[in-house]
Amino acid sequence: MRKTVTALAAAAGLTAAVGFMTPAAAADTAQLSVLHGIPDTTVDVYVNGALTLDDFTPGTLAGPLDLPGGSYDLAITAPDAADASAPIIGPVTVDLAAGGNYTAVANLDATGQPTANFYTNDLSMLEAGKAGLTVRHDAAAPAVDVLANGTPVITGLENPDEKSLTVDAGTISASVAAAGTTDPVIGPADLTLAEGTHTFVYAWGSLEDGNLALATQTIHGMESAPNAVPGALATSDEGNGGALAAGAGAALMLLVGAAAVARRKHTAAARS
Amino acid sequence: MSRTAAGRRLWASAAVLGALAAGTAACGTPAEPAGDSPAAVSAPATAAATQTADPTPPSGPVPASSPAAQIPAPSSIPVRPATPEPAVSIPAPVRVEVEGTGISLEVVPVGVEDNGAMTIPDNHYQAGWYKYGPAPGADAGSSVLAAHVDSRTEQLPIAGLKDVPPGTIVTVTREDGSVQRYATEKVENIAKRSLDGHRLFDRTGEPRLKLVTCGGKWLEAEDDYEDNVVLTAAPVS
Numbered sequence: 001m002r003k004t005v006t007a008l009a010a011a012a013g014l015t016a017a018v019g020f021m022t023p024a025a026a027a028d029t030a031q032l033s034v035l036h037g038i039p040d041t042t043v044d045v046y047v048n049g050a051l052t053l054d055d056f057t058p059g060t061l062a063g064p065l066d067l068p069g070g071s072y073d074l075a076i077t078a079p080d081a082a083d084a085s086a087p088i089i090g091p092v093t094v095d096l097a098a099g100g101n102y103t104a105v106a107n108l109d110a111t112g113q114p115t116a117n118f119y120t121n122d123l124s125m126l127e128a129g130k131a132g133l134t135v136r137h138d139a140a141a142p143a144v145d146v147l148a149n150g151t152p153v154i155t156g157l158e159n160p161d162e163k164s165l166t167v168d169a170g171t172i173s174a175s176v177a178a179a180g181t182t183d184p185v186i187g188p189a190d191l192t193l194a195e196g197t198h199t200f201v202y203a204w205g206s207l208e209d210g211n212l213a214l215a216t217q218t219i220h221g222m223e224s225a226p227n228a229v230p231g232a233l234a235t236s237d238e239g240n241g242g243a244l245a246a247g248a249g250a251a252l253m254l255l256v257g258a259a260a261v262a263r264r265k266h267t268a269a270a271r272s
Numbered sequence: 273m274s275r276t277a278a279g280r281r282l283w284a285s286a287a288v289l290g291a292l293a294a295g296t297a298a299c300g301t302p303a304e305p306a307g308d309s310p311a312a313v314s315a316p317a318t319a320a321a322t323q324t325a326d327p328t329p330p331s332g333p334v335p336a337s338s339p340a341a342q343i344p345a346p347s348s349i350p351v352r353p354a355t356p357e358p359a360v361s362i363p364a365p366v367r368v369e370v371e372g373t374g375i376s377l378e379v380v381p382v383g384v385e386d387n388g389a390m391t392i393p394d395n396h397y398q399a400g401w402y403k404y405g406p407a408p409g410a411d412a413g414s415s416v417l418a419a420h421v422d423s424r425t426e427q428l429p430i431a432g433l434k435d436v437p438p439g440t441i442v443t444v445t446r447e448d449g450s451v452q453r454y455a456t457e458k459v460e461n462i463a464k465r466s467l468d469g470h471r472l473f474d475r476t477g478e479p480r481l482k483l484v485t486c487g488g489k490w491l492e493a494e495d496d497y498e499d500n501v502v503l504t505a506a507p508v509s
Contacts, residue, residue, distance in 0.1 A: 035354055050343045053351070061354040065344050128384040129404055169404065171359065192359040195404040196475075202354070215354030225473035226390035226402065228464060229418045229484050229500050 030096035032072075033063035033121075037107035037138045037204030038114055039211045045106070046075040046084035046091075055079050059204075061217055069098030074116065076106050092116050103217060107138035107204055110159040117160035121200060126222045131169040132198030136162040141207035143179035147188075148172040155179060169195035176203050176214070186212045196223025362407040363446035368399055368417050368483065370456075370503075371441040374429035377419055379444070392420055396428050399483070405473050408444040408452045413475040415444075418484040421497075433485050434459060434501045442481060442505045454481045454505035461499040472502065481505040 036056050045053035053062050072094050075087040101121040109115045117138050126132055135146045137159040146154035149172055154163045156179050175187035193199050199218045205211040369376040382391035382400030393400050399419035406413035421431050440456040482504055486497035
């Protein structure tokens with residue numbers, strides 16, 4: 001619970017930094033997704049006391065809800081609850097800034113108690129050819145490492161923390177292992193990270209109960225276009241230069257050609 | 273080094289030179305976007321961030337005095353398994369032809385250079401397909417194919433791109449053998465400096481084919497053409 005409060009406080013701090021939104025800015029709503037990451041438990045979700053997600057099942061992602069910027073109470077109840085008065089989790093208060101994108105997770109804490117983790121989704125623009133990857137630890141499990149194609153890319157991640165990477169777009173084989181090890185406790189599973197998207201991967205479930213799993217959420221639209229379509233001469237070998245200039249030009253082009261080949265290899269290696 | 277190895281190396285160099293003379297000589301390395309500030313090099317967004325995991329967005333916000341009145345109804349909120357999105361698989365283009373022009377180019381997938389410019393094959397008989405954008409046949413957005421023009425002679429068919437009349441059929445053959453047909457809508461000269469404003473690399477609008485090369489005035493100082501010639505074509509059944 002303490003960690004949850006920390007996460008919430010961090011989110012609140014961010015909102016404070018952004019400042020209060022005017023009604024005009026509220027046209028730009030906040031987007032809130034909700035992930036159910038508690039095994040074997042169907043729940044209802046109430047927002048400000050109103051039933052918002054009915055019979056919400058584990059491993060599903062709801063939303064995004066378009067909400068005006070502001071403060072909201074989230075409560076998670078048993079599926080047969082008549083109202084939000086006796087929640088299993090919460091109510092927790094989340095602050096949503098207009099224009100922001102958030103995910104609230106109903107999950108187990110590191111010791112296996114139901115809780116809620118709240119995250120701000122990074123929608124920063126990505127360079128052409130890149131994809132964003134964020135991994136969030138929402139499982140009843142100790143610190144973990146995340147491996148891409150068998151190589152640790154994120155280490156020592158603890159519930160409820162998250163870590164982000166920018167990677168070359170493509171498909172990776174992702175797995176999760178106990179920190180400092182490479183023997184998977186989840187996966188490996190193929191994960192396609194499309195260019196210009198940010199994929200949020202949640203490790204959820206319980207190590208002790210043997211039901212650890214990954215949930216994913218992909219947000220699109222952060223791609224960057226090339227800034228030019230070039231068509232230039234490499235070197236001027238027309239005019240008076242004669243054989244000498246032509247020879248120098250050819251040598252230069254040879255270098256350019258070699259560089260291009262090297263660059264392509266590099267790209268290919270990075271992509272594989 | 274043995275004589276044989278040296279000979280082989282010499283031969284290889286000559287072959288590379290020959291290839292360069294045939295292919296790269298006229299249209300070589302992409303020039304740095306001269307005059308652009310570093311800020312301009314980090315290309316801008318082509319679209320506002322959208323969350324496409326949302327097939328049925330909640331109905332538009334209703335003006336209300338309190339946020340509570342704006343909590344969407346449960347039935348309006350999309351819920352889906354939090355599983356990875358399947359990789360989109362559209363056969364890659366392998367050839368583009370513009371009917372009646374002699375323009376027929378092999379197509380190879382390309383990305384971007386370190387300077388942020390689209391990669392263009394160093395070969396006058398190839399066009400690059402911007403592989404991060406939509407492929408020909410995608411439901412939305414512009415498939416961009418680009419090729420160098422031979423600035424010395426302007427004799428290769430691609431130099432005639434600027435004169436292609438509206439209605440001209442453009443075909444794209446894909447790696448599975450299927451053919452996508454397009455009809456030319458327009459051919460424009462777009463100043464390279466204003467390329468961003470034309471959404472050449474649009475990913476969300478109507479499906480279009482964009483065939484791009486260079487044109488306009490040759491700018492001696494920048495070692496580049498002033499414009500991009502952009503043929504825009506719409507799919508026909």
